[in-house]
Amino acid sequence: MASYKAPLRDMRFVLYELHNGAALTQLPGLEDMTQELIDPVIEEAAKVCEEVLFPLNRSGDEEGCRWDNGMVRTPKGFIEAYRLFREGGWTGIACDPAYGGQGVPHTVNVVVEEMICSANLSFGLYPGLTHGAYKALYTHGTEALKERYLHKLVDGIWSGTMCLTEPHCGTDLGLSRTKAVPQDDGSYRLSGTKIFISAGEHDLTENIIHFVLARLPDAPKGIKGISLFLVPKFLVNDDGSLGARNGVSCGAIEHKMGIKASATCVLNFDDAKAWLVGEPHKGMRAMFTMMNDERLAVGLQGLGLAEVSYQGAVAYARERLQGRSLSGAKYPDKPADPIIVHPDIRRMLLTMRTTAEGCRALAGWVAQAVDVQNHSTDPKAKRDAEDFVALMTPIVKALFTDLGFEATNLGIQVMGGHGYIREHGMEQYIRDARIAQIYEGTNGVQALDLVGRKLGAHTGRFLRQFFHPVADFITAHADNKALERYVDPLTKAFVRLQQATGQLARVGLSRPEEAGAAASEYLRLFGLVALAYQWARMAEVSLAKLEQKTGEDDFYRAKLSTASFFMDKVLPQTGSLFASIMAGGATMMEFPEAAF
Amino acid sequence: MKILVAVKRVIDYNVRVRVRADGSGVETANVKFSMNPFDEIALEEAVRLKESGAATEVIAVSIGPVQAQETLRSALAMGADRAILIQTDEAVEPLAVAKLLAAVARRESVELAILGKQAIDDDANQTGQMLAALLDWPQGTFASKLSIENGHAIVTREIDGGLETIRLALPALITTDLRLNTPRYASLPNIMKAKKKPLEVLTQAELGVDITPRLVTLKVEEPPKRKAGVKVADAAQLFDKLKHEAKVI
Numbered sequence: 140m141a142s143y144k145a146p147l148r149d150m151r152f153v154l155y156e157l158h159n160g161a162a163l164t165q166l167p168g169l170e171d172m173t174q175e176l177i178d179p180v181i182e183e184a185a186k187v188c189e190e191v192l193f194p195l196n197r198s199g200d201e202e203g204c205r206w207d208n209g210m211v212r213t214p215k216g217f218i219e220a221y222r223l224f225r226e227g228g229w230t231g232i233a234c235d236p237a238y239g240g241q242g243v244p245h246t247v248n249v250v251v252e253e254m255i256c257s258a259n260l261s262f263g264l265y266p267g268l269t270h271g272a273y274k275a276l277y278t279h280g281t282e283a284l285k286e287r288y289l290h291k292l293v294d295g296i297w298s299g300t301m302c303l304t305e306p307h308c309g310t311d312l313g314l315s316r317t318k319a320v321p322q323d324d325g326s327y328r329l330s331g332t333k334i335f336i337s338a339g340e341h342d343l344t345e346n347i348i349h350f351v352l353a354r355l356p357d358a359p360k361g362i363k364g365i366s367l368f369l370v371p372k373f374l375v376n377d378d379g380s381l382g383a384r385n386g387v388s389c390g391a392i393e394h395k396m397g398i399k400a401s402a403t404c405v406l407n408f409d410d411a412k413a414w415l416v417g418e419p420h421k422g423m424r425a426m427f428t429m430m431n432d433e434r435l436a437v438g439l440q441g442l443g444l445a446e447v448s449y450q451g452a453v454a455y456a457r458e459r460l461q462g463r464s465l466s467g468a469k470y471p472d473k474p475a476d477p478i479i480v481h482p483d484i485r486r487m488l489l490t491m492r493t494t495a496e497g498c499r500a501l502a503g504w505v506a507q508a509v510d511v512q513n514h515s516t517d518p519k520a521k522r523d524a525e526d527f528v529a530l531m532t533p534i535v536k537a538l539f540t541d542l543g544f545e546a547t548n549l550g551i552q553v554m555g556g557h558g559y560i561r562e563h564g565m566e567q568y569i570r571d572a573r574i575a576q577i578y579e580g581t582n583g584v585q586a587l588d589l590v591g592r593k594l595g596a597h598t599g600r601f602l603r604q605f606f607h608p609v610a611d612f613i614t615a616h617a618d619n620k621a622l623e624r625y626v627d628p629l630t631k632a633f634v635r636l637q638q639a640t641g642q643l644a645r646v647g648l649s650r651p652e653e654a655g656a657a658a659s660e661y662l663r664l665f666g667l668v669a670l671a672y673q674w675a676r677m678a679e680v681s682l683a684k685l686e687q688k689t690g691e692d693d694f695y696r697a698k699l700s701t702a703s704f705f706m707d708k709v710l711p712q713t714g715s716l717f718a719s720i721m722a723g724g725a726t727m728m729e730f731p732e733a734a735f
Numbered sequence: 736m737k738i739l740v741a742v743k744r745v746i747d748y749n750v751r752v753r754v755r756a757d758g759s760g761v762e763t764a765n766v767k768f769s770m771n772p773f774d775e776i777a778l779e780e781a782v783r784l785k786e787s788g789a790a791t792e793v794i795a796v797s798i799g800p801v802q803a804q805e806t807l808r809s810a811l812a813m814g815a816d817r818a819i820l821i822q823t824d825e826a827v828e829p830l831a832v833a834k835l836l837a838a839v840a841r842r843e844s845v846e847l848a849i850l851g852k853q854a855i856d857d858d859a860n861q862t863g864q865m866l867a868a869l870l871d872w873p874q875g876t877f878a879s880k881l882s883i884e885n886g887h888a889i890v891t892r893e894i895d896g897g898l899e900t901i902r903l904a905l906p907a908l909i910t911t912d913l914r915l916n917t918p919r920y921a922s923l924p925n926i927m928k929a930k931k932k933p934l935e936v937l938t939q940a941e942l943g944v945d946i947t948p949r950l951v952t953l954k955v956e957e958p959p960k961r962k963a964g965v966k967v968a969d970a971a972q973l974f975d976k977l978k979h980e981a982k983v984i
Contacts, residue, residue: 171927171930175808175930176926176927176930178805179805179808179809179812179921179926179929180923180926180927183812183920183921183923183926186920187920191920223920226922227920227921227922227923228922228923228924228925229923231923232923241923241924241927243923690764690765691765
């Protein structure tokens, strides 16, 4: 029963009521970004997602991409949809107007990206990867390279890729073997094989610009010897026209569990002409500019799929007539009650709803900090925002994709056998959601990033950007009777997070494996507390709006009920997570390897 | 050639419309509004004429409350060059709308007016015809095809039983049917630019038009709920019921 309507009301709530989007216009460069301007932007994006991208989601999944002698064909309808998307200017939504972009705030871009992920995740990966490539070149490229490539990447007539993984190395990129040899004209010749390259080859754009990690001949061993190179599929002449085919070819595409309409390619580089991006041996730094953005974007994939799966499950639960309510018939005139009357169905639907609305709120908070980081001229505000984004990036990536996967799983369960068969489109969501827990750094790697890099950074400076606002909120509302129902559980969970953080800080330094053993559970604990804080804030806003009698009581009451469900039924997981973290990792590490 | 396109702010076609408890009209509080779909088609046609070189300027005109500015911004995002809002909180009937549009058409010396054949809220299907009469222009209503050739509009009209093609000397009035075109999605750059395009706000007094309603709404009510059907035993009984109860044969 797949269907999708962009949740514009809730998106506006997050943008303007929860996170004060009006404040964005105070930032240099964003003066024009008023609600009056943003509303039509997200409304038109919703139309394109609902009417153009969503109808191609299931057909794209069924048909998949086809590889034929080095060429890759995307599923039927993708070329036309991409043309419409590109001509509509959506590829450059968040890019610098100096290169033809629209300079829309990240806060708004996040909303649009969520819609694209809900409507058609596979499609969204093509422009999504291009944006990562744009970001790497924009931040680290020379003026000459930027001038030659950025305009067309922003326009979308060319697309981009990020080439990191090789057959023998994924997470540990220090093992990379791809080589780049300097040439007399200042360019390089690059050779090697990259795998799992999303959008590595396809028929949507005239040219594809690959950003490739490789080693220079004099490179130090390991991760400190990696440089970033730009390798176009077709060489670009001085006048911008396309020249000869470069030495890069697509050897195969992968056959995958999900995101089947996204071409995942093996790319072979044979003496391909390449240009250095950034400094020699500093490729990882350049790559992480892109990677951090992408990790936040991957989090939105979990959110988007949770939303669309929720919508499908609700529609089915309202229509499917089976059995009677446990408290007596609710619809006596019908042969049976719709299954939405049952507590267990409601448990599943509300769990999905807390994921979609809670993650949307949290994404909005982080996105606002990204805007401050990108635009503010106040050094203190900028650094605080950077600290906060650095801290929250692994949480957004791993929490959203884990919860998103769980939500799509519930979406199938609500529909029973009809969720499991392909015709209703619900099982596609779980297959599509599964990859988001893996790529751009597995969720285990995100947890290690949080525990190993982010917690201790600058003696806990990053951490303060989260702990202080939450503590301030709790203190400010200590005597607020109306909000007690939300603030009390938040406080309890927050104390658990503080204690667990203290525990990790104590044992982590002397016994890193203890920190490693607790990392995933700690990230989930942290994430749930972050969501709880957002739910308490949403309750605060909703109570105020009900007082103001805005005429939208149904919306705000539903918000309060969902917040209550989160506090009662989801947040208690922090108790078991806390117990498990405090129990330590000895049972895992003392287990004899041979006994596995 | 300047083209005038009238765009009306109506309750969005996706909204389930509810009648107000007191029967005075339909519920409009916290309801999504958007551009009348037939007017989107009218606007698309006008923008295409401009893109093909047949027209020089497209002026979108709306009549209604201050929120109708949003509808006009949508029109500007789709490609209208400028917009005029005749701002009023009064209910305006088709004749008043036609008089106001006629005043604007004269003021702006437009040579072509394209209107939706009707608005999806009141389904009146009168404004275009009245406007043509007031301006003493030829009219091509229910258009499914339009071209401009040598100072004439060639209009294919959807009529009972088929299609009729007529030739109108400009200036002329066109109303659009569903099949005339498929309106475009507004592009992101055009949405961003729309805010900077001129939007003029006028009053009916400035145009010297009296919009006092000529009609009184007595009551608005929901259509009666559909009653359950009955099963008939055989064709003879069906025939009998159709002939004597329903009296349709």
